[in-house]
Amino acid sequence: MSKNDRIIESLLFASPEPLTQKKLSNIFDSDVPDLKFSVERLNSFYNKNNQSIEIINVAGGYQLRTKQEFSIFIKKLFNNNFQNSISQAALESLSIIAYKQPVSKSLLESIRGVDCSGVIKTLLKKSLIQIKGRDDGPGRALLYSTSKEFLISFGIDKLSDLPKLKEINEIIGESNFDKQINAFK
């Protein structure tokens, strides 16, 4: 490991949010190392030495995380309070916002067919969504989009990494097709 790799390791350890190449350029005065390559070297070092941590690519940056196999111990460390439970309503709303952003409350409600005031409040409080602006239409409704925290909580690097809606259409389409065939039998 080079000295720069070790510096980056310390930054990853200390940083409360994913470390980005951009941030690195604020830290190194000259000869800014390439974060991606350092992360690769660090990860292969961790693997070779059977370490309990790994660096993952999330929300456009890199984050040091414990390996999943240790979660049962860490849960005990936090008295099982660590897990962020998330309701079905919140997940449904999040997926609609993630794919259709920016989204107004009324669009969200028309897709889900239920009132969404409460769930929007919860998602805002958990910082999973943010207010992006206002609709130009009548009433100038607030528009919501997903946040960086959403990417971090779901281990997603960027929004385009979400499964494509088209792919999902195909999945649904196929299962429907199967059903129709079954109906003919």
Place this chain on the structure above:
Amino acid sequence: MHNIHLDQFEGPLDLLLYFIRRDEIDIYDIPISKITYDYFNVIDKMNSLNVSIAGEFVLMAATLMKIKSKILIPRQELNEEGEVIDPRTDLVNKLIEYQQFKTVSEQLRLLHDEADLSYSRKLSEESDYENSEKLSPNDLNLFNLAELFKKAIEKAPLIKPMELRAEPVSLENRKKLILSLFDGNGKLSFFNLISNLKNRLDIIISFLAILDLIRTKQILVFQKDVFSDLEFTILTIE
């Protein structure tokens, strides 16, 4: 009859999708009669259990009735191209769209559960760490400005309103009390007087009373040395 609890469903669309899955119904050819019957059964059951039913379930009941009545009426509505509009189309599109996002949300749950198994350092409330990717004026919009303002307000020290209350003791009463404390020789020690006083207000009001008694020449005050006890002598009241 299946045992169905309304709170298991995220809403009326979810309930309808349940019927569709359960009875393996083709979503493009929903038997409105049957599904409306099932739907009302559930609603009735909830009503008989005195469970208050959310407005959206009632709205869906009305929508189902409307579709059913449109099917019954022989006069068909045509679209611009002269094709017959299936009264179920809107509902079907809604169901498909909702089903799509329900599927996505199941995938999101998997991602969330997976991400939840590994742990990272979290930003603590008191941390000085700031998002050093500074906002340029171009990026700044009304909403992140409002957010920053809210944060600043939350961090601002709380100013407690000051309450002014009427004093529980009056100067006149205190003067009378002090005069009644003089011994048979008309003497009173200041140290003795304040040793019986409980709080600051008591001390202040007593001190004011004494000053006032001196001013109106009702008592005299002597002090032997600096910082020594004060001795009051009552002047004869005519």
